[in-house]
Ligand SMILES: Nc1nc2c(c(=O)[nH]1)N[C@H]1C(S)=C(S)[C@@H](COP(=O)(O)O)O[C@H]1N2
C-alpha cells in the first residue's frame with residue numbers, strides 16, 4: 001500500500017471520481033498495487049535509491065495508463081451558482097503573506113517551443129478573444145475540494161491561434177512565483193481547459209493567480225498553474241514543482 005500512496009498521494013472520494021469510469025479504474029488500481037507488490041518483493045527495501053527509482057517507474061507507468069484511459073470528450077461535472085463555495089480557499093507552496101502581486105499593464109505572456117507565432121501576448125489581447133465560463137470543482141491533492149466560477153479563453157483556441165504543434169506531447173507553464181507544471185496535449189485540448197482571466201465575474205485577484213491561471217477541471221489542483229508567465233510546447237518531459245517531488249504527473253480526475 002505504501003507504494004500506491006506514494007505514486008498517487010490523494011485518492012479522490014467517490015463524488016470526486018465521477019469523471020472516471022470507476023469499474024475500469026478500480027480494476028487498474030488493484031492491478032497496479034498487485035504488480036507493485038510483486039516487483040518490490042524482489043528487491044531490497046532498505047536500498048532507498050533503488051526503491052525510489054522503482055516507485056517513480058510505477059508513477060510513470062501510472063501516467064501512461066491514465067493517458068490511455070483519458071477520454072478527450074468526457075466532461076467534468078458542472079454546477080450552479082448556488083453551489084459555489086463561499087470564500088474559495090487560497091493555496092500555494094507558500095503562505096498567503098507571500099502571494100505575488102503582478103502588474104497587469106507590463107505583464108506579457110511569453111511563448112516558447114513548438115509554436116509558430118511566439119509574439120508575447122498582452123492581457124488586453126487575451127480579453128479580446130471569445131470568453132468562456134465554467135462552474136466546476138477544484139480538487140487539491142492535500143484532501144480538500146471546492147466549487148468555483150472561472151472564465152477566460154478556451155485553451156484549444158489559444159493554442160490554435162499561436163500555431164502550436166498540436167501533436168506535441170507536453171505543454172509547460174512557468175509562473176511568476178517560480179512554480180511550474182506541465183500537462184499532456186490531449187488534456188490541453190479538452191473542451192473545459194481554459195486560460196482563466198476572471199474569478200466570479202471579476203479579474204482574478206492575486207491570491208487566485210492574477211493575471212492568468214490555467215483552469216483544468218479534469219486534473220488535480222496542482223496542475224492548475226496560477227500567475228502564468230510563459231507557455232512552452234515541447235516533446236521533452238518538463239515535470240513540475242510537485243511532480244519532481246514524487247506527485248504523480250498525470251493526476252487526472
Ligand atoms: N503559481 C502557482 N500555481 C499553483 C500553486 C502554486 O503554489 N503556485 N499551487 C497549486 C495548488 S497545490 C492548488 S490547490 C491551487 C490553489 O489555487 P487557489 O489558490 O486558486 O485555490 O493552485 C495550484 N497552482
Ligand SMILES: [Mo]
Nearest residue numbers: 140141221222
Ligand atoms: Mo493543491
